[in-house]
Structure formats: structure tokens, C-alpha cells
Amino acid sequence: MSWDGLLKAYKDYLPVNERTPDLTLNEGNTPLIRLSNLSEQYGVDWYVKTEGTNPTGSFKDRGMVMAVAKAKEEGSNTVMCASTGNTSAAAAAYAARAGMKSIVVIPEGKIAFGKLAQAVMYGAEIYSIPGNFDDALKIVRSVCAKLPITLVNSVNPYRLEGQKTAAFEVCDALGSAPDILSIPVGNAGNISAYWKGFTEYHEKKQTGLPQMRGFEAEGAAAIVRNQVINQPETIATAIRIGNPASWELAVAAADQSGGKIDEVTDDEILEAYRLIARKEGIFAEPASCASIAGVIKQLKSGELPKGIRIVSVLTGNGLKDPNTAIDYNEIKPILLPNEEDSILERLKGVQPV
Numbered sequence: 001m002s003w004d005g006l007l008k009a010y011k012d013y014l015p016v017n018e019r020t021p022d023l024t025l026n027e028g029n030t031p032l033i034r035l036s037n038l039s040e041q042y043g044v045d046w047y048v049k050t051e052g053t054n055p056t057g058s059f060k061d062r063g064m065v066m067a068v069a070k071a072k073e074e075g076s077n078t079v080m081c082a083s084t085g086n087t088s089a090a091a092a093a094y095a096a097r098a099g100m101k102s103i104v105v106i107p108e109g110k111i112a113f114g115k116l117a118q119a120v121m122y123g124a125e126i127y128s129i130p131g132n133f134d135d136a137l138k139i140v141r142s143v144c145a146k147l148p149i150t151l152v153n154s155v156n157p158y159r160l161e162g163q164k165t166a167a168f169e170v171c172d173a174l175g176s177a178p179d180i181l182s183i184p185v186g187n188a189g190n191i192s193a194y195w196k197g198f199t200e201y202h203e204k205k206q207t208g209l210p211q212m213r214g215f216e217a218e219g220a221a222a223i224v225r226n227q228v229i230n231q232p233e234t235i236a237t238a239i240r241i242g243n244p245a246s247w248e249l250a251v252a253a254a255d256q257s258g259g260k261i262d263e264v265t266d267d268e269i270l271e272a273y274r275l276i277a278r279k280e281g282i283f284a285e286p287a288s289c290a291s292i293a294g295v296i297k298q299l300k301s302g303e304l305p306k307g308i309r310i311v312s313v314l315t316g317n318g319l320k321d322p323n324t325a326i327d328y329n330e331i332k333p334i335l336l337p338n339e340e341d342s343i344l345e346r347l348k349g350v351q352p353v
């Protein structure tokens with residue numbers, strides 16, 4: 001069966017009309033992979049939605065195809081966003097595809113290398129500021145209110161419309177909603193979008209509703225602490241956000257679903273990051289792994305019972321952030337001379353065939 005992207009597949013659920021351009025990079029339709037080893041270890045039925053398999057390597061493509069298509073439909077020729085990296089990559093790619101200009105504002109030195117490479121390659125105009133994401137978003141919102149430039153951060157409602165489609169795919173793959181949907185929380189748009197998706201699909205198809213469990217990084221846990229964090233800090237730069245724009249929507253998603261917004265430490269994130277790579281062969285970026293770390297934390301504490309069905313959203317591809325992969329692993333390439341003997345010497349003890 002051919003897959004022509006989200007706007008075609010879900011046009012009945014999206015604000016698509018005859019004037020909406022046919023924009024796509026064949027985003028969506030991402031794999032839902034069962035964590036067979038970890039499911040067995042923890043006595044649960046656990047899956048990951050690998051959003052890193054989208055065209056620019058993150059879930060942002062779902063929201064961006066919708067937001068850029070609507071911007072084009074409405075006659076705009078420039079889009080702009082603040083970003084910790086993934087939004088800027090997606091904005092730049094879809095703007096390029098639509099023949100539009102993109103401008104991205106990023107926190108200096110705090111975006112993963114692969115994401116910067118993407119913005120450069122797709123031809124975005126890149127402004128780097130000596131502030132954090134929250135500062136960048138404030139500036140971008142103000143600039144877009146003054147100039148004929150379309151804001152494509154998740155405060156643009158079309159972004160959440162596009163992103164809600166991931167919830168549809170989860171229900172279609174499993175036949176119903178899972179018991180638990182775990183997800184990293186940064187600016188809090190994605191958890192809000194998933195909840196919208198689950199409730200809309202349930203109204204149409206009686207697919208059931210999951211408990212929404214969102215996880216912030218401890219050093220950026222504004223919602224958990226119920227206070228704005230002026231200097232957010234975490235290894236998971238994608239969610240290094242201290243004043244989430246969709247704060248109320250995220251709290252509503254957690255409350256209405258009987259779920260919770262919780263926090264995980266950087267150590268828990270890094271442990272989960274290595275664990276899913278080594279036990280399941282899945283490489284997701286650090287921020288994504290907050291969704292794994294959070295489930296492990298709540299399974300260990302007994303807050304989550306055995307036997308449940310869990311879907312964790314892996315929001316971005318591990319290759320986005322090669323530096324963290326190299327820096328936080330003890331096993332690095334071992335330098336050897338260019339000869340077979342030195343490798344055989346290292347392998348002493350392995351039985352000959």
C-alpha cells in the first residue's frame with residue numbers, strides 16, 4: 001500500500017481543504033516497535049513509537065507539514081520559529097519543499113550537532129542568541145506579531161493538529177489505545193497533541209483512552225514544580241525549556257486522563273538512552289528517552305502495575321546528537337595499528353572455529 005503522507009491519509013481529521021497545498025515528505029506512518037526484552041524484564045507489554053523515522057528524524061514533521069501547508073495556503077512566504085533544534089530542522093525542510101523561506105532562532109551552543117547540520121543544509125537563515133529556548137520563543141512571537149512572517153512553533157494551532165495523528169496511528173496499530181502513553185515534555189505541545197488525537201479518535205471509533213504520563217527533565221521541570229524555571233539545565237537539550245507554552249493543555253491532558261506529569265534526572269535519562277540501544281537495538285536522542293526513564297521509574301516504585309500495555313514515544317532519532325552518544329559512553333573506539341595480529345591479540349580467549 002502506498003503512503004502519501006499525513007495530509008492525504010488523515011484529511012478527514014485535519015483542516016485540509018481544496019486550497020491546501022499537497023505538501024508532503026511522506027511523513028508519518030512510523031513503526032510501533034515492541035520492546036520484547038524490556039517487556040519480559042518488567043512484566044509489561046511495552047511498545048515504542050519511533051518518531052525518529054520521520055523524514056527529518058523527529059515527530060516535528062507531523063506538525064510542520066500541516067503548519068507550513070496552511071502558511072502557504074494563506075499566502076505567506078516566510079516561516080519562523082524558536083527551537084532547541086528539531087523544530088528548526090523540520091521548519092527548514094518543509095519550507096524548502098514548499099518554496100518558502102525559513103528563519104530559525106536557536107540557543108547558542110545548546111543545540112545538538114545533527115540538528116544544526118540540518119538547518120544549514122535545508123537553507124534556513126539561522127540566528128543564534130546567547131539565551132535559552134524560552135528567550136528565543138518570546139522574541140520570535142513578538143517579531144511574528146509585527147511582521148508578515150508565519151510563526152510555526154507549537155503555539156500555532158496547526159502544529160498540534162498535525163501532531164495528533166500519531167495517536168491515531170498508535171490506536172490503529174494496537175487495535176485500541178494503550179493503558180499508558182508516556183512521552184517527554186518540553187514546550188508541552190506534543191503531549192497536548194496526543195491527547196487531542198486520542199480523544200478525537202475515541203469519539204469517532206471508540207478506541208478507548210490512555211493515561212497520559214509526561215516526563216520533564218529534572219533541571220527543567222517547570223510543570224512538576226509549578227513554577228517557571230529561569231535557567232533550565234539538562235543533558236537532554238531538546239527539552240531544556242523552563243516556561244512551556246502549552247503548560248495548561250499539558251496539565252489538562254494529564255488530569256483528564258488520570259495520568260501525571262513527572263520528572264526524571266539526567267542520570268535516569270542517560271541510563272534509559274543506553275538501555276534501549278543495548279537491549280533493544282533502538283537509538284533515540286536523549287530527550288526522547290525521558291519517556292523510557294519515566295516508565296522505569298514508575299514501574300520500579302510500583303506506581304505502574306505489571307501486566308499493563310504501555311506506549312512510549314521516542315520523539316527523535318539518536319543520530320541527531322552524536323556528541324552525547326560518544327561523550328557518555330565508556331566504550332569508545334580502541335585505537336590499534338593497521339594489522340590483523342593486533343586485533344587477534346585483543347581477541348585472545350575467544351575459542352578458534
Ligand code: F0G
Pocket residue numbers: 058060082083084085086087088154184185186187188189190191238239285287288315316
Ligand atoms: N523530544 C524531542 C526530541 C524534542 O525535540 C522536543 C521538543 C520534545 C521531545 C518535547 O516536545 O516541546 O512538544 O513538549 N523540541 C522543540 C524544538 C522544543 O525546538 O525542537 P514538546
